[in-house]
Amino acid sequence: MANHIMEHPTDCVNGAETRGAAARLGNAGKFGRNWRLLLCSLIISTCVSVTAHGESPAAPSVAPSPRPDMSPAERRARLLEQHAAKLRLELADQEYTIITSDPFVVIGNESPDVVARRLKHTINWAAQRLRREYFTKSPAAPLEIWLLNDEASYRQVCTERFDLEPTTPFGFYLSRKRALLMNISTGSGTLVHELVHPYIEVNFPKCPAWFNEGLASLYEQCQDRNGRIWGLTNWRLRRLQLQLHDDRVLTFEQLCGLSDTEFYDDTTGLHYAQARYLCHFLQEKALLTTFYREFRENVAVDPSGYETLSHLLREKIGERWEAEWRSYAASLRFDG
Numbered sequence: 363m364a365n366h367i368m369e370h371p372t373d374c375v376n377g378a379e380t381r382g383a384a385a386r387l388g389n390a391g392k393f394g395r396n397w398r399l400l401l402c403s404l405i406i407s408t409c410v411s412v413t414a415h416g417e418s419p420a421a422p423s424v425a426p427s428p429r430p431d432m433s434p435a436e437r438r439a440r441l442l443e444q445h446a447a448k449l450r451l452e453l454a455d456q457e458y459t460i461i462t463s464d465p466f467v468v469i470g471n472e473s474p475d476v477v478a479r480r481l482k483h484t485i486n487w488a489a490q491r492l493r494r495e496y497f498t499k500s501p502a503a504p505l506e507i508w509l510l511n512d513e514a515s516y517r518q519v520c521t522e523r524f525d526l527e528p529t530t531p532f533g534f535y536l537s538r539k540r541a542l543l544m545n546i547s548t549g550s551g552t553l554v555h556e557l558v559h560p561y562i563e564v565n566f567p568k569c570p571a572w573f574n575e576g577l578a579s580l581y582e583q584c585q586d587r588n589g590r591i592w593g594l595t596n597w598r599l600r601r602l603q604l605q606l607h608d609d610r611v612l613t614f615e616q617l618c619g620l621s622d623t624e625f626y627d628d629t630t631g632l633h634y635a636q637a638r639y640l641c642h643f644l645q646e647k648a649l650l651t652t653f654y655r656e657f658r659e660n661v662a663v664d665p666s667g668y669e670t671l672s673h674l675l676r677e678k679i680g681e682r683w684e685a686e687w688r689s690y691a692a693s694l695r696f697d698g
Contacts, residue, residue, distance in 0.1 A: 438464055438502075445504040465501045470509035472546070480509055480546070488554045488581065489561075491591035496577075496654050497561045505560055506541040507553075516545035535559045551582040551596070566654075568661045571622040576637025577654070580645065583698075593642055595696040602635035606692050611636055614684060618668035639691050646690075649678060 427444070428437040446462050449469060453460070459470050459477040463486055470477035485507060493500065510516035513531060520528045520543055524536065532552040533544035542556050558578035562569050580593035605611050610632070617636055625633050644650035653674055657667045664670050675683035 442467065442504050445506075449506075462504075465503070465505050466507050467504050468507045468509060470511070470546075471515055472509065472511045477509060480550070484550045484553060485557065487586075488557055488584075488591060491586070491589070492558065492561055492581075494589075495591060495651055497565045499561075499564050501540070501560045501564055503540055506539075508541060508543045509546045509553075510544065512547050513545055516543065519543060537563065554581045554584065555579055566658045566661075568665065569658075570618070570620075570666060571625040572617055572620055572633065572637045573641075573657065573667055575625070575634055576641045577650075579634055579638040580641040582638075593638075593645055595642070595694050596638075597696065597698060598631065598635040598638050599691075599694055599696045601631050602639055602691060603694075605630075605632050605635070606688060611688070614640065614671065614687075615668050618666040618671065639694070640687065642694075643687050643690055647678065649674060 428440040432440065442462050442464055446460055446467050449458075449467065450460050453469070457471060459468075459472070459474045461468050461478060461481060463481055466481070466485060466489075468477060468481050468485065470480065472480075489500075508519055510519055516531075516533070517528060520526055524539060524541070524543065526536075528534065528543070531545060532548050533542065533546075533556060535542050535556040537559070540560070542553070542560075544553050544556070546553065555578045558581065559574065562574050562577070566574075579598065581591060582598075583594045583596040585592055585594060602611070612632070617633065617640075620633065628634075641650055644653055653671060656674065657664070657670045660670045661667070672683075679686060
């Protein structure tokens with residue numbers, strides 16, 4: 363597999379930067395339904411087959427609902443397949459490949475082998491390493507991941523199925539619908555970014571936006587390093603370095619102190635860039651996983667994370683850790 367996961371490098375606005383606004387569209391009206399939805403609770407598929415483009419899908423078979431005596435793993439598997447069967451029924455007249463891998467139901471309009479490759483080499487690749495590094499729990503309910511092969515089909519699914527207009531050309535996580543909607547033609551970096559958010563939801567529900575987005579954006583461009591997911595420099599670096607040159611970056615007390623609304627309301631991209639390269643700095647100092655765990659444990663008394671951050675960095679680096687971060691960020695290079 364290719365270890366290097368790229369995002370679309372040329373646009374200044376990443377899909378994740380409108381995640382706060384997009385997620386708030388979760389109250390949008392329900393998409394149109396047809397008669398087949400009335401049967402979804404009765405017709406269940408037990409197969410995990412890939413439906414090829416242009417082929418008539420096999421009629422779904424009937425399977426019982428999860429039994430009380432099932433193990434948690436068996437219940438999860440049954441619920442996942444019920445969800446996939448429901449989607450196969452709803453989308454029977456459209457050319458989608460639908461495959462599952464706990465906790466994901468992947469729906470794609472590329473060829474079956476391409477969808478399967480994306481599941482294996484991007485989604486599962488990233489999820490396995492994120493769980494190993496940070497997350498002890500996976501999303502309990504099935505998580506839909508829509509991989510749309512062009513802007514037209516991406517916008518069509520957003521508007522017709524989810525009743526919303528996308529505010530980004532790349533993709534986003536719609537928390538209330540438990541769905542990632544991706545224009546995968548723009549690259550897989552945004553997909554890995556958005557994949558972090560549902561894991562943060564279940565493992566660190568009080569996580570503030572600055573760290574939620576900083577950690578997620580770290581993996582927009584990443585690789586495997588000795589079995590670990592490792593963030594690389596990316597296009598956000600230039601924006602940060604311009605702000606560093608003009609001495610316009612925030613102090614980290616200011617960054618951590620931003621409310622979620624204040625973080626997302628930034629139109630310059632500085633908040634994302636500074637949060638990302640703080641996480642990059644922590645990663646390179648072998649402190650990122652430690653910070654995540656300590657912050658999660660201390661969040662009740664330190665909701666912004668600044669006290670935990672400053673204590674950890676003063677202890678490991680010294681009182682001038684913020685000046686060292688500035689020098690570090692100014693020295694980085696990105697050639698993309």
